[in-house]
Amino acid sequence: QLPITNYQLPITNYQLPITNYQLPITNYQLPIQ
Numbered sequence: 001q002l003p004i005t006n007y008q009l010p011i012t013n014y015q016l017p018i019t020n021y022q023l024p025i026t027n028y029q030l031p032i033q
Helices: 002-032
Strands: none
Touching: none
16 A cells, blocks of 8 residues: 555656646637637
């Protein structure tokens, strides 16, 4: 059970870069409008 928690930590690190990808996506919506 202890090592399982260690795996959850890196998962959060992956969520951070995901938000960076959402930013450029909004930039594409602007020209579409």
